[in-house]
Amino acid sequence: MDQIEITRPDDWHLHLRDGSMLTSTVPPSASVFRRAIIMPNLKPPVTTLGLAEAYYERILGAAPGDSDFQPLMTLYLTDETTPDEIQAAADSGLVFGCKLYPAGATTHSDSGVRDPGQIDHLYAALQRAGLPLLVHGEVTDTDVDIFDREKVFIDRHLTGIRERFPELRMVFEHVTTREAVQFVKEAGENTGATVTPQHLLLNRNDLLVGGIRPHNYCLPILKRDIHQHSIQQAVLEGHPRFFLGTDSAPHVRDHKETACGCAGCFSAPAALPLYAHFFDQHDALDRLEAFASLNGADFYGLPRNEDSIQLIRTDWTIPDRVSIDDDSLVPFLSGQQLEWQIAPHRL
Numbered sequence: 106m107d108q109i110e111i112t113r114p115d116d117w118h119l120h121l122r123d124g125s126m127l128t129s130t131v132p133p134s135a136s137v138f139r140r141a142i143i144m145p146n147l148k149p150p151v152t153t154l155g156l157a158e159a160y161y162e163r164i165l166g167a168a169p170g171d172s173d174f175q176p177l178m179t180l181y182l183t184d185e186t187t188p189d190e191i192q193a194a195a196d197s198g199l200v201f202g203c204k205l206y207p208a209g210a211t212t213h214s215d216s217g218v219r220d221p222g223q224i225d226h227l228y229a230a231l232q233r234a235g236l237p238l239l240v241h242g243e244v245t246d247t248d249v250d251i252f253d254r255e256k257v258f259i260d261r262h263l264t265g266i267r268e269r270f271p272e273l274r275m276v277f278e279h280v281t282t283r284e285a286v287q288f289v290k291e292a293g294e295n296t297g298a299t300v301t302p303q304h305l306l307l308n309r310n311d312l313l314v315g316g317i318r319p320h321n322y323c324l325p326i327l328k329r330d331i332h333q334h335s336i337q338q339a340v341l342e343g344h345p346r347f348f349l350g351t352d353s354a355p356h357v358r359d360h361k362e363t364a365c366g367c368a369g370c371f372s373a374p375a376a377l378p379l380y381a382h383f384f385d386q387h388d389a390l391d392r393l394e395a396f397a398s399l400n401g402a403d404f405y406g407l408p409r410n411e412d413s414i415q416l417i418r419t420d421w422t423i424p425d426r427v428s429i430d431d432d433s434l435v436p437f438l439s440g441q442q443l444e445w446q447i448a449p450h451r452l
């Protein structure tokens with residue numbers, strides 16, 4: 106097979122940042138994906154409908170002229186968020202989820218929720234409004250090992266939230282462990298999961314063996330291969346509640362290649378070809394479309410896209426740099442050769 110055509114995909118987890126950076130981050134996503142869930146961890150965070158509306162306009166302002174890209178906005182939950190704000194967001198038709206960042210768990214999460222066990226009034230409001238809860242599922246206790254933080258979060262918080270709010274739609278973002286995969290599978294139809302290219306293609310050896318590779322550093326951190334295999338298996342078996350979420354998370358080069366580098370892989374420049382590469386490696390290209398283009402829309406209760414996109418088998422190399430202002434971004438797996446590319450009319 107040298108060419109495949111699939112329903113146009115959506116990205117259910119994307120960081121675009123703000124300001125002048127939008128000029129570099131919006132086009133690579135908008136030229137491939139029809140819709141994207143836009144993560145709200147700006148500085149200051151997108152905590153209200155008003156802030157989400159303004160951010161939406163700034164994103165559209167950076168989209169190419171002929172683009173029909175639709176940003177699906179989200180709110181950032183804090184200890185001060187009110188049920189009324191959640192209801193207003195749900196009624197707006199512009200906001201498609203609320204993100205739970207445990208305070209201190211990841212980039213720009215310091216305004217996040219201090220104790221996810223203390224915001225039942227917000228889970229109740231989300232459940233009532235029919236708005237999905239998007240979860241960064243890691244505890245932040247200094248005494249919990251970084252490789253165990255996802256598992257502990259499930260035991261300490263998610264299992265209880267799932268039981269107390271059975272109708273709440275919940276997306277376990279960027280799953281990284283077999284415990285998370287198992288939780289999502291067992292939790293029933295209101296629980297879905299996004300899967301990133303890095304957690305499908307890599308494990309912690311790719312971060313640490315032969316030298317430390319800052320561009321493979323993201324949160325939740327890459328785990329050992331048994332966890333990678335469990336995620337791969339859920340995706341390859343075509344489980345309908347696992348779907349594409351790149352978690353493309355750009356940080357300028359100086360903030361990645363430094364003594365204390367930021368977490369996040371800028372995967373947008375090659376995201377869809379990277380997923381295609383993964384499915385092709387496993388002789389499962391026929392499963393790409395549901396994962397990339399159908400499962401997420403179905404889970405969010407949104408219409409599937411009606412147009413399509415073509416991928417062609419042709420060698421190309423992920424670029425070394427994307428320039429922004431007087432700095433640059435280093436794409437995830439830059440320099441790597443890939444054998445799938447998006448057909449030119451979409452580039």
Ligand code: NCD
Pocket residue numbers: 120146211212241322323324325352354355368369370
């Ligand atoms: C994300 C970012 O930089 O905004 N970083 C990351 O490593 N994934 C935040 C997040 O999704 O955790």
Ligand code: ZN
Pocket residue numbers: 118120144352354
């Ligand atoms: Zn993210």
